Amino acid sequence: MGKIELIATSTFGLEEMVKIEVRNLGYEQMTVENGKVTFTCDTYAIPRANLWLRTADRVLLKMGEFKATSFEQLFERTKALPWEEWIPENGKFPVNGKSIKSQLFSVSDCQAIVKKAIVERLKEHYDTEWFEEDGEEFPIEVALLKDVATLTIDTSGQGLHKRGYREKANEAPLKETLAAAMVMISRWREDRVLIDPMCGSGTIAIEAAMLGKNIAPGLERKFVSQGWERIPEKAWKDARVEALKAIRQDEDIKIFASDMDEKAVEIAKENACNAGVEDCITFAVGDMATIRSNEKYGYIICNPPYGERLGEKKEVQQLYARMGKVFKKLDTWSTYIITSDEDFEKLYGKRASKKRKLYNGRIKVDYYQFFGPKPPKEMLGEYRKKDI
The missing domain is CATH 3.30.2130.30 (VC0802-like)
Structure with a gap:
């Protein structure tokens, strides 16, 4: 052809x-x-x-x-x-x-x-x-x-962010494509612990788990071009077989996702089950301040509230200040936070190692990246996760 x-x-x-x-x-x-x-x-x-x-x-x-x-x-x-x-x-x-x-x-x-x-x-x-x-x-x-x-x-039909696993979502959910990008930009690896302490409907955790297991994001959905005569049926069959064979079933992935909203956590659990990654993620209801880990090196990736609505800004700014204090306890971890607040670094109490301009829907945001120290060389290749 x-x-x-x-x-x-x-x-x-x-x-x-x-x-x-x-x-x-x-x-x-x-x-x-x-x-x-x-x-x-x-x-x-x-x-x-x-x-x-x-x-x-x-x-x-x-x-x-x-x-x-x-x-x-x-x-x-x-x-x-x-x-x-x-x-x-x-x-x-x-x-x-x-x-x-x-x-x-x-x-x-x-x-x-x-x-x-x-x-x-x-x-x-x-x-x-x-x-x-x-x-x-x-x-x-x-x-x-x-x-x-x-x-x-x-050739897609519905946007590619429509993976098919998110039948339910909480208010203003993070787009799946942006969540996947956040994980990819962080360079998180499947042999490291990942925590999302404000998980909402679980999108970041689920996208990370799919990435870790190498699950093709469009594997469980249909596309408008599937019935086109110009594209052989064999092409679709071969592509899906290739994707199925590429899944890493034996990966021991440890992701922890929590939220104060009990209903949101239940939705996140259902979504993870739909995505086939429920075995990779531990969900819990709890405040951000309760996060802890026995691991010395790991990742925090989260999408906190932005305070875009009238009257929410002060509350959200207080949350950012708390985040800075709580995450400081995991000082050897790498932390990645997305928000539209241009004063975030000042409120958080730390200057980002790097930041990247993005868009969450129509909202202009910055992706703040706080790099932790690299693990010692002797740990690389031998790193395995413990319970968090």
Whole structure:
């Protein structure tokens, strides 16, 4: 099969993580831009990328990219693309759009022009005047940025953060893709203890456990492109078999997750069970101040409240000050905390070793990283976790 281009989209700040993941899948030809990583591959990469990418939002098939400053240009250049290579005669192809800093600023008009152009192209190819659009879905997007139009077909369907394990969630849950990125950025390893003392619905702990066991995040869900004729059924089967064989069943992972909210902990337990990692995580109801460990070296990764609502800020700032005192007891541990409060370091009482700008939904946040000392060399490779 010929080469194609895929675009793995991401939230701002996670492009580098997506790049690493794409490279780990074996795809080297890529370009990284704000919010996306474009890479050259074959058709078999569509199942593999959808199954494996932990930090990407979607996997889009790039059909074409061109300058368009008039509706005529948009129509003709869209019509010139080989849509029939992907969309069958009965295919359903809704068109969505967005326009930023472009002369063609009317999104609804751009969507209508692209739809009409694709219809005209398919009419000529299939020699028909009418399309039922009652078959498989091919969600199309026209994205205009500074007068450059990018035409894609979404291969994912629901966003890749929809792993399938989180049937329930507490209020304002952390997105799975961001939780996975937090763990990956920390460079936590499965032979080290990890604690999340404000676990909510358990997303950080679950994503860490899935990473530790090398469970493909999309293994238990479906994708819109699964029924596309262009992608052989064997490609999906092979990708899932590959993912199943890659799971590390014998890993002895120790993750501790707690929260003051008893209901949240129960939800977290159910989610962990759905994800198949309940054996890796010990859940408990309790205050952050009660955390302890017999391990000298470990990781704390957490997503505390931000105090975005009116009247919560003072309470949350007091929480940050308490966190600084409590976590200080584990002074040889590495600690990673995400929050939107720009005064966090001052409240926490310690300057971060490093911080990274990210987005939690639409909220601009910083990921504060406090590096602990490295274990002695003689411990590396022999490190095993004890009860916490």
